[in-house]
Amino acid sequence: MTHAHPFDQALALEATAAHEFRGQSHAGYWNMVGPFGGITAATLLQALLQHPQRLGDPLSLTVNFAGAVSEGPFTVQAVPVRTNRSTQHWTLTLLQVGPDGAPVVATTGTAVTAVRRETWSMADTPMPDVPSPGTLPAVEPAGAMAWLQRYEMRPVSGVIPQVWDGGGDHSLSQLWMRDAPERALDFPALTALADVFFPRVWLRRARHVPAGTVSLTVYYHADAAHLAATGTGFVLGQARAQEFRNGFFDQTAQLWNEAGTLLATSHQIVYYKE
Amino acid sequence: MTHAHPFDQALALEATAAHEFRGQSHAGYWNMVGPFGGITAATLLQALLQHPQRLGDPLSLTVNFAGAVSEGPFTVQAVPVRTNRSTQHWTLTLLQVGPDGAPVVATTGTAVTAVRRETWSMADTPMPDVPSPGTLPAVEPAGAMAWLQRYEMRPVSGVIPQVWDGGGDHSLSQLWMRDAPERALDFPALTALADVFFPRVWLRRARHVPAGTVSLTVYYHADAAHLAATGTGFVLGQARAQEFRNGFFDQTAQLWNEAGTLLATSHQIVYYKE
Numbered sequence: 188m189t190h191a192h193p194f195d196q197a198l199a200l201e202a203t204a205a206h207e208f209r210g211q212s213h214a215g216y217w218n219m220v221g222p223f224g225g226i227t228a229a230t231l232l233q234a235l236l237q238h239p240q241r242l243g244d245p246l247s248l249t250v251n252f253a254g255a256v257s258e259g260p261f262t263v264q265a266v267p268v269r270t271n272r273s274t275q276h277w278t279l280t281l282l283q284v285g286p287d288g289a290p291v292v293a294t295t296g297t298a299v300t301a302v303r304r305e306t307w308s309m310a311d312t313p314m315p316d317v318p319s320p321g322t323l324p325a326v327e328p329a330g331a332m333a334w335l336q337r338y339e340m341r342p343v344s345g346v347i348p349q350v351w352d353g354g355g356d357h358s359l360s361q362l363w364m365r366d367a368p369e370r371a372l373d374f375p376a377l378t379a380l381a382d383v384f385f386p387r388v389w390l391r392r393a394r395h396v397p398a399g400t401v402s403l404t405v406y407y408h409a410d411a412a413h414l415a416a417t418g419t420g421f422v423l424g425q426a427r428a429q430e431f432r433n434g435f436f437d438q439t440a441q442l443w444n445e446a447g448t449l450l451a452t453s454h455q456i457v458y459y460k461e
Numbered sequence: 462m463t464h465a466h467p468f469d470q471a472l473a474l475e476a477t478a479a480h481e482f483r484g485q486s487h488a489g490y491w492n493m494v495g496p497f498g499g500i501t502a503a504t505l506l507q508a509l510l511q512h513p514q515r516l517g518d519p520l521s522l523t524v525n526f527a528g529a530v531s532e533g534p535f536t537v538q539a540v541p542v543r544t545n546r547s548t549q550h551w552t553l554t555l556l557q558v559g560p561d562g563a564p565v566v567a568t569t570g571t572a573v574t575a576v577r578r579e580t581w582s583m584a585d586t587p588m589p590d591v592p593s594p595g596t597l598p599a600v601e602p603a604g605a606m607a608w609l610q611r612y613e614m615r616p617v618s619g620v621i622p623q624v625w626d627g628g629g630d631h632s633l634s635q636l637w638m639r640d641a642p643e644r645a646l647d648f649p650a651l652t653a654l655a656d657v658f659f660p661r662v663w664l665r666r667a668r669h670v671p672a673g674t675v676s677l678t679v680y681y682h683a684d685a686a687h688l689a690a691t692g693t694g695f696v697l698g699q700a701r702a703q704e705f706r707n708g709f710f711d712q713t714a715q716l717w718n719e720a721g722t723l724l725a726t727s728h729q730i731v732y733y734k735e
Contacts, residue, residue, distance in 0.1 A: 430682045
């Protein structure tokens with residue numbers, strides 16, 4: 188008898204109608220007031236990956252966190268609204284039933300999938316020169332949030348401030364990370380990894396303020412062969428903010444595998460208080 | 462008698478039904494096989510700005526170019542799918558009538574608007590030290606594409622290669638830009654400016670290959686006061702790619718006003734051939 192990995196449990200979706208899939212929130216990926224945003228983004232992507240009309244692999248995904256996902260069942264609508272020769276455009280919605288029985292939109296999104304073929308290629312953002320993951324200690328998950336225990340994180344730089352003294356002076360973090368327990372990387376897992384970084388505002392200010400992602404975009408540079416080459420190995424994530432302004436900051440992020448291949452780039456805009 | 466600015470002509474939308482607006486493609490912003498992507502993105506934003514139920518100002522916008530917009534009329538659907546206390550989530554669609562009379566989705570998108578209030582803020586990406594726009598010559602629009610004549614561009618670095626000899630070695634461009642004729646900056650105009658950069662693959666390879674934006678995201682850091690302070694002045698745009706891989710590259714961009722305020726950050730994923 189085998190037990191599914193928590194990530195696969197969380198992403199289990201059942202097709203219930205045309206373009207509709209039924210899932211269930213997973214306690215193992217719980218954050219403060221709802222699931223870890225990365226698991227929600229991965230779930231939206233999983234819906235289109237399971238869709239019988241899908242063309243190609245993920246190229247881009249944008250997920251907007253309209254409201255917290257509640258504990259319990261949800262419906263994902265994944266609709267291929269336009270299919271071209273080599274690209275396909277998707278709209279994505281995560282719905283739950285509200286207290287009054289009416290559907291509530293918790294998450295919206297769009298995605299593009301594409302059939303890619305080999306062309307001239309060029310890595311224009313070399314992986315930073317950092318110690319290999321084996322030489323760095325894994326951090327013990329701090330706090331009670333379940334989802335932190337679903338990742339092995341080996342920070343390189345820009346760790347969560349140990350002292351909240353308002354003394355921050357930059358917003359750059361680098362860390363090696365992978366699923367815990369180990370799991371071979373696929374597009375949904377890569378999507379979730381893009382959202383692992385703690386809020387940049389905590390680092391920049393060395394102040395612990397409420398914060399939450401409003402919109403997340405992932406651009407996929409990896410294909411199936413790059414994912415297979417990554418396997419259960421570590422991914423180096425690098426994230427920094429560009430601007431903190433009146434309640435929202437942006438984050439740009441890059442994710443490389445241990446071989447130095449840039450698997451994905453990602454961006455998000457994040458709410459913060461005060 | 463006054464004549465509307467071409468940008469305002471292009472963005473003229475008439476409300477025709479709940480969440481629906483009617484517009485018309487504008488010859489003055491024509492690109493190769495359809496309108497300049499920036500004007501399409503600005504049009505989607507304009508629809509939600511005109512929506513009677515709008516809450517707050519633009520915070521983020523993602524536009525997916527599913528297919529070329531044809532010459533003629535179009536319908537924009539802008540639907541506020543969820544309104545929270547201080548944020549509102551939108552789905553956006555641009556439709557045209559196909560040859561067989563059925564609606565065709567040309568563009569999809571999502572947006573978030575937000576009521577922002579003053580908080581601790583920090584510019585974490587200083588404007589690069591570049592010559593002021595008055596000291597730099599404006600480039601004559603090259604080629605027959607009408608939309609290029611709608612912008613005054615004063616390049617700082619990373620101009621379009623003068624010789625297509627395959628000798629490129631970086632993907633970074635910086636240029637001062639503004640509407641031509643001058644027009645006070647607003648959110649739609651800022652949105653269009655985020656898409657002005659020529660394809661990074663041309664610069665990186667010094668090779669002229671077919672290329673086109675697939676998905677564009679803009680994060681707005683400016684509020685109405687920042688836009689008013691910018692007025693008809695120049696905006697410094699900076700763009701670079703992070704990865705070119707198997708038919709698609711990504712672009713990250715920043716837009717500052719002359720005072721050095723970061724007005725917006727932007728990202729796109731772009732198709733290229735060969």
